[in-house]
Amino acid sequence: MIEVKDLAKALQGGGKLLDSVEQFLSSSYCGSSDLRYQRARYSAALARFSEAFPDAKKVMIARTPGRVNLIGEHTDYNGLPVLPIAICRDVVIIFSPRKDRRVNLVNTSIWFPPRSFDISGRIRPYAAGNWGNYAKASAQIMQEVSRKALIGMDACICGDIPFGSGLSSSSALVVAVATALAQVNNMALEKRDMAELLARGERYVGTEGGGMDQAISLLAEPKKALKIDFFPLNVSPVSVPEDYSFVVCNSLIAAEKSGAARDEYNRRVVECRLGVALLDHVLTDRARTARNLTMLAGLKNMSVERQMTAIDQLPDKPVSIKEAAKIIGIPLGKFRETLLNLRGGEVVKEPRSGFKVKQRVRHVLSEGKRVEQAVRALESGNITRFGELMNQSHESCARDYEISTPEVDALVDICLDSGAVGARLTGAGFGGSVIALVQDNAVPDFVSSVVEQYYHQYLPKERKDTPVSIVCLEDAIFPCKPCSGVGTLP
Ligand code: NG1
Numbered sequence: 001m002i003e004v005k006d007l008a009k010a011l012q013g014g015g016k017l018l019d020s021v022e023q024f025l026s027s028s029y030c031g032s033s034d035l036r037y038q039r040a041r042y043s044a045a046l047a048r049f050s051e052a053f054p055d056a057k058k059v060m061i062a063r064t065p066g067r068v069n070l071i072g073e074h075t076d077y078n079g080l081p082v083l084p085i086a087i088c089r090d091v092v093i094i095f096s097p098r099k100d101r102r103v104n105l106v107n108t109s110i111w112f113p114p115r116s117f118d119i120s121g122r123i124r125p126y127a128a129g130n131w132g133n134y135a136k137a138s139a140q141i142m143q144e145v146s147r148k149a150l151i152g153m154d155a156c157i158c159g160d161i162p163f164g165s166g167l168s169s170s171s172a173l174v175v176a177v178a179t180a181l182a183q184v185n186n187m188a189l190e191k192r193d194m195a196e197l198l199a200r201g202e203r204y205v206g207t208e209g210g211g212m213d214q215a216i217s218l219l220a221e222p223k224k225a226l227k228i229d230f231f232p233l234n235v236s237p238v239s240v241p242e243d244y245s246f247v248v249c250n251s252l253i254a255a256e257k258s259g260a261a262r263d264e265y266n267r268r269v270v271e272c273r274l275g276v277a278l279l280d281h282v283l284t285d286r287a288r289t290a291r292n293l294t295m296l297a298g299l300k301n302m303s304v305e306r307q308m309t310a311i312d313q314l315p316d317k318p319v320s321i322k323e324a325a326k327i328i329g330i331p332l333g334k335f336r337e338t339l340l341n342l343r344g345g346e347v348v349k350e351p352r353s354g355f356k357v358k359q360r361v362r363h364v365l366s367e368g369k370r371v372e373q374a375v376r377a378l379e380s381g382n383i384t385r386f387g388e389l390m391n392q393s394h395e396s397c398a399r400d401y402e403i404s405t406p407e408v409d410a411l412v413d414i415c416l417d418s419g420a421v422g423a424r425l426t427g428a429g430f431g432g433s434v435i436a437l438v439q440d441n442a443v444p445d446f447v448s449s450v451v452e453q454y455y456h457q458y459l460p461k462e463r464k465d466t467p468v469s470i471v472c473l474e475d476a477i478f479p480c481k482p483c484s485g486v487g488t489l490p
Helices: 004-011 018-026 035-052 132-145 169-184 189-204 212-219 260-285 305-310 319-329 332-340 357-379 383-399 406-417 440-462
Strands: 059-073 083-097 102-107 114-119 153-159 224-229 234-239 245-251 420-423 433-438 477-480 485-490
Touching: 004 035, 004 059, 004 319, 004 477, 018 035, 018 485, 035 059, 035 153, 035 234, 059 169, 059 212, 059 245, 059 357, 059 383, 059 433, 083 169, 083 212, 083 357, 083 477, 102 132, 114 132, 114 477, 132 169, 132 189, 153 169, 169 212, 189 212, 212 224, 212 319, 224 305, 224 357, 245 406, 245 440, 260 305, 260 319, 260 332, 305 357, 305 383, 319 332, 357 383, 357 406, 383 406, 383 420, 383 433, 406 420, 406 433, 406 440, 433 440
Parallel strands: 102 153
Antiparallel strands: 059 083, 059 485, 083 153, 083 224, 102 114, 224 234, 245 433, 245 477, 420 433
16 A cells, blocks of 8 residues: 555655656556646545545555447447457546445545445445446445455545546446455456456446456557457457557437436347347257357357348347247247346336347347458558448448437548548447547547537537537547556555
């Protein structure tokens, strides 16, 4: 642990911890923000920590980055790969162990009021949408895997990942709190195990997410994207072109994962499960040998042509679970239950109009292929091809998976018109951010053009309810290079 006073001195530019603190801070930025900014930010977090917990004299720090996914959307929970990078925006947690089981959290942002709870094997969640639920999610899963009763901590959180923007601020928070709890309880967990664990843990908040966000926040490497495979989790670093930036452009349409977007997300999960059941039926060979397909990933080694032939046999129109059970020829009761019950305990409502299976499966399988092609394009330095694949991915997300919005589509078009080699929505969708691939020396002109066309012209005209004038544009549009994953001090 480090003395609060020594940390404060180092953040002011002096004292015995200066070198180690500056080295730690520098892992937090990738050129778009400077050391001065990080010092000011950490100083504010330390001041807030000391104000809330004046008796704590020694602390530890962890930082966990947000991410942008370059390609591979809604593939992770289907067992197909993704290709994200960690970004320079992160969650910082300054913390100190307690003797009891209490977790006391304060936040430097007024949007997130203090939260306190006790760690136990069954922590009751706050109401949906409460930021404290992400900390509870971490505490509950960490307790689940520990043989002893975990002790709590006093902690201050300071994040600069814009929330509701598809940049995974929620998983960065989950990883930050879990990392801190692991430290104060001397739990030695491999990062890969922790990533799998926290993917499961975050389902506490009610979304049946895959494992991309937690994995990249923990395992990211500077200058590399990570191709992540699932079940089991496996990561392979992929170099990205050094003279290009990934520019994040927030549509400013909030993708709140605690509300309607969560229901839409979970519905996609059920649609994919239904796809698995129906494909298993149509692919069962003439000898009636069942293929035992459990995930869409089970079809990943099929050629594109064979995948398309299989998809062609799925019903064109949306299907109800009753209709699907009839097609497959199995009893309805158990089938409905296994499809609609999520692992976090939520039950998905069946839409009156039925589930759109065919187009969802078409997106997921084609997106899985695009990730493989995108990795090959990067490895061979074919940036134009990589950009084309980003554009195709967006098209598939918008048309088949229906996770875009008119604003996000308009922003993608504006990005391409402003000089991006490729542009697409990133993350769960339903609003959130677009990621654009832009050559470094073209970034300033690109940013001016998008600011003018989208933030000054399009958005105020189309969405009078979105207060662009009070948004800090540096938080809405910023270039990124791949950053490192979780860091701790000492
Ligand atoms: P975001 O954008 O952070 O809500 C979600 C899931 C990912 C992945 C993407 C879509 C969580 C925590 N994250 O990300 O696992 O499925 O959507 O590719 O649910």
